[in-house]
Amino acid sequence: xxxxxxxxxxxxxxxxxxxxxxxxxxxxxxxxxxxxxxxxxxxxxxxxxxxxxxxxxxxxxxxxxxxxxxxxxxxxxxxxxxxxxxxxxxxxxxxxxxxxxxxxxxxxxxxxxxxxxxxxxxxxxxxxxxxxxxxxxxxxxxxxxxxxxxxxxxxxxxxxxxxxxxxxxxxxxxxxxxxxxxxxxxxxxxxxxxxxxxxxxxxxxxxxxxxxxxxxxxxxxxxxxxxxxxxxxxxxxxxxxxxxxxxxxxxxxxxxxxxxxxxxxxxxxxxxxxxxxxxxxxxxxxxxxxxxxxxxxxxxxxxxxxxxxxxxxxxxxxxxxxxxxxxxxxxxxxxxxxxxxxxxxxxxxxxxxxxxxxxxxxxxxxxxxxxxxxxxxxxxxxxxxxxxxxxxxxxxxxxxxxxxxxxxxxxxxxxxxxxxxxxxxxxxxxxxxxxxxxxxxxxxxxxxxxxxxxxxxxxxxxxxxxxxxxxxxxxxxxxxxxxxxxxxxxxxxxxxxxxx
RNA sequence: GGCCUCGUAGCUCAGGUGGUUAGAGCACCGGACUCAUAAUCCGAGGGUCGAGGGUUCGAAUCCCUCCGGGGCCA
Numbered sequence: 274x275x276x277x278x279x280x281x282x283x284x285x286x287x288x289x290x291x292x293x294x295x296x297x298x299x300x301x302x303x304x305x306x307x308x309x310x311x312x313x314x315x316x317x318x319x320x321x322x323x324x325x326x327x328x329x330x331x332x333x334x335x336x337x338x339x340x341x342x343x344x345x346x347x348x349x350x351x352x353x354x355x356x357x358x359x360x361x362x363x364x365x366x367x368x369x370x371x372x373x374x375x376x377x378x379x380x381x382x383x384x385x386x387x388x389x390x391x392x393x394x395x396x397x398x399x400x401x402x403x404x405x406x407x408x409x410x411x412x413x414x415x416x417x418x419x420x421x422x423x424x425x426x427x428x429x430x431x432x433x434x435x436x437x438x439x440x441x442x443x444x445x446x447x448x449x450x451x452x453x454x455x456x457x458x459x460x461x462x463x464x465x466x467x468x469x470x471x472x473x474x475x476x477x478x479x480x481x482x483x484x485x486x487x488x489x490x491x492x493x494x495x496x497x498x499x500x501x502x503x504x505x506x507x508x509x510x511x512x513x514x515x516x517x518x519x520x521x522x523x524x525x526x527x528x529x530x531x532x533x534x535x536x537x538x539x540x541x542x543x544x545x546x547x548x549x550x551x552x553x554x555x556x557x558x559x560x561x562x563x564x565x566x567x568x569x570x571x572x573x574x575x576x577x578x579x580x581x582x583x584x585x586x587x588x589x590x591x592x593x594x595x596x597x598x599x600x601x602x603x604x605x606x607x608x609x610x611x612x613x614x615x616x617x618x619x620x621x622x623x624x625x626x627x628x629x630x631x632x633x634x635x636x637x638x639x640x641x642x643x644x645x646x647x648x649x650x651x652x653x654x655x656x657x658x659x660x661x662x663x664x665x666x667x668x669x670x671x672x673x674x675x676x677x678x679x680x681x682x683x684x685x686x687x688x689x690x691x692x693x694x695x696x697x698x699x700x701x702x703x704x705x706x707x708x709x710x711x712x713x714x715x716x717x718x719x720x721x722x723x724x725x726x727x728x729x730x731x732x733x734x735x736x737x738x739x740x741x742x743x744x745x746x747x748x749x750x751x752x753x754x755x756x757x758x759x760x761x762x763x764x765x766x767x768x769x770x771x772x773x
Numbered sequence: 774g775g776c777c778u779c780g781u782a783g784c785u786c787a788g789g790u791g792g793u794u795a796g797a798g799c800a801c802c803g804g805a806c807u808c809a810u811a812a813u814c815c816g817a818g819g820g821u822c823g824a825g826g827g828u829u830c831g832a833a834u835c836c837c838u839c840c841g842g843g844g845c846c847a
Contacts, residue, residue: 439847465777465845472776475847532844540847562843599785604778605843612784612799619799623812631809638808674786681798692814697807769810 277315279522280306281508283530284323284366287347288332291354293563293580293596293608294531300593301560301602301673302529303360307728308668310361313749317522319511320355321366322348326500330486340486344369354580358589359731366511368488368503376510377503378491383515383549384437385492391438391548397478398431434478435493437502442544443474449543449553456556457539458671459603462532466539474540505542508554525554532559558671561605563596586610587617590730591771594621594677597729601674618773624684625722626771629737631691632715633766639700642742644716645709646760653690653714657683657721661754664725673729680725687718713759716741720757724750733770740767 282302285295299320306318324344333343344367352365366373385392447470449455450463457463480496481487487497512522530538538557546553565579583592595613598620600606636642660683667675690711699708720741727734727747738747742762 461778462844468776469845469847472846477847536845536847564843601786607785609784615784615799622810627810627812629809631812633809635808678786678798685798688813689815691808692806695806695808700808766809771810773810 275315277317277522278306278309279512279525279527280309280316280318281511281525281528282320283528283534284321284368284504284507285351286326286328287322287324287344287351288328291351291580293565293583295351296354296358296580296583296592297563297596297600297602298529298531298560299355299360300358300596302527303358303362304593304597304668304673304728305527305529305671306361307731310748311724311727312751317364318362319364319366319508320352320360320362321364321507321511322351322368323500323504323507324348324367324369325487325497325503327481327484327486330484341369357584358593361731364511366507368507370510372513373507373510374488376514377488377498377506379515380506380509380545380549381491381498383551384545387550388438388548391441392479393436393438394433395436395478396431397434397436398429400427401430432482433494434482435480435490435496436476437479437545437548439477439541439544440474442547443470445547446470446540446543450539455539455543455553457535458556458558462535462539462557462559466535469536470540477541501537501541502545505537505545508542509551524552526556528554528557530557530559532561535559558602560602563600564605564607565609583608583610583613586613587621587771590733591617591621594729597673598677598681599674602671603674617771620681620684621771622773624681624688625726625733626769628684628687628691628722629719629740629767629770632687632712632719633740633764635696635700636712636716636764637766639696639708640712642763642765644713644759644762644764648706648710648713648760651690651694651710651714653687653718656686656690657714657718658756660686661721661725668728676725677729680722680729683718683722683725687715687722691715716759716762716764717757719764720759721754723747724754724757736767736770740765 280302282298285291302318302320306316309316322344324340324347329344330340333340336343338346348365348367355362381392446455447467450457450467450470457466479499479502480490480493481499482496484497487500488503490496490498508525508528509519509523512519514523528538528542535557538559543553586592592613595608595616599612599616600608633642636644660679663682664676664679667673667679694707694711696708696711699705699711719737720743723734723737723741723743724747726737735747741759741764743750
């Protein structure tokens with residue numbers, strides 16, 4: 274049995290509501306997952322929650338609940354949000370689950386067994402920022418405050434911690450990236466990571482004293498595992514590690530993360546795995562951020578409302594389209610309702626939706642929906658083949674925005690072809706052979722568009738697929754996009770795909 | 774503070790190993806068509822390529838400084 278394509282997103286920190294920034298990541302990863310499944314590849318797609326640490330404990334206390342009850346509610350809220358956005362994850366991992374605790378314990382014990390000198394006890398004294406869950410260096414402190422959380426007091430803390438000898442893995446991680454065994458994409462993020470690695474690494478504290486909301490550090494004395502060290506291991510615990518069969522999924526094929534946490538995923542995580550003599554993930558893809566009207570989307574006021582608003586605006590598929598087509602999955606992009614409305618009207622309602630509507634309407638009006646077989650190719654066919662190839666090239670290199678752009682261009686080409694071939698004139702003149710050829714190639718383009726759109730807009734693509742008289746699910750049907758056979762099928766007009 | 778990155782038509786972006794009049798889509802304006810969700814097609818207008826300086830016969834493209842957005846700093 275072939276190993277499934279194992280794809281993960283970052284697990285989100287359970288101290289706030291889901292926002293557009295989270296949504297971009299889940300949707301982008303979901304597009305990747307659906308693209309693979311469309312081609313018939315088995316996929317294992319995991320998302321989840323990061324639920325330990327001081328900030329979660331404080332958020333729970335502030336809400337007057339026990340941390341377990343608090344994180345249950347947050348987890349439920351996140352997952353239902355992603356389901357509402359048509360995310361197709363196969364598993365939902367939470368760091369408070371027993372399976373995760375078992376994996377964390379096992380991994381730490383494995384490191385201790387394989388490289389005992391790489392876990393050591395030391396004193397740590399420093400100023401701790403609860404906002405960051407990190408000790409801050411002098412370079413990050415301005416006026417006695419953390420630059421990230423200037424409203425919070427830094428806490429002078431001295432404790433006995435367990436350390437991980439990260440410094441020992443600097444060259445090995447560097448080599449793995451340079452050799453391409455561990456890919457960091459896009460290149461801009463790889464360059465940043467390489468610069469950090471070349472600058473040298475220091476050992477890191479991986480336990481916390483006096484913090485009960487966490488996983489007990491194995492062999493430790495009243496310590497818990499530092500929340501970041503804990504969280505990274507989720508990718509392994511979701512495979513079932515250390516139970517038999519975990520290596521049917523591991524190594525991960527892609528970890529999808531935000532650009533802000535590359536250091537954890539591209540330096541610390543591979544070092545942890547090497548210290549445990551485990552294979553590295555094949556790739557980390559670090560996307561950019563969604564800006565909200567030019568400003569950073571964070572956990573600040575109002576952004577949680579805006580995600581619900583954005584979904585309600587034109588439905589989940591339209592939001593998915595906008596985030597992929599306009600915001601993109603590489604660099605930062607901006608979200609505004611003005612742009613969202615403009616894209617919805619131009620790309621979807623007047624674009625794909627109207628094309629589907631006019632083509633099927635003509636097929637029904639002139640031919641009762643029956644598509645003729647064996648018609649000679651029109652110029653549209655060659656154009657479509659080229660654009661499908663462009664789409665494949667883009668999505669294969671994770672250029673989701675480029676793939677979406679290819680969809681849009683194919684819609685434009687088909688609309689132009691309708692104008693130039695004027696099927697209504699052919700019908701009036703009784704040029705039946707020409708009319709059949711034109712309708713067949715237009716319907717063929719709609720089949721291609723349904724397939725190309727399926728990763729981005731699964732529900733709308735399915736509606737179109739059904740209206741085109743294709744049988745069964747769209748999943749696994751990518752092969753038919755190369756040269757879809759439409760002769761002999763019967764189409765009907767779909768319900769209004771993108772109402773205005 | 775250090776390092777990195779981005780800044781091109783109203784908006785979203787291409788271009789960028791220097792070289793003819795800087796491109797596309799959206800929006801706006803004019804025309805055409807009628808199959809379609811008052812949709813679509815064709816055409817026109819619109820930019821001193823963040824600012825200043827430098828290298829060069831020639832710079833959006835290379836160098837420096839500054840301004841603004843973003844990221845990282847164990």
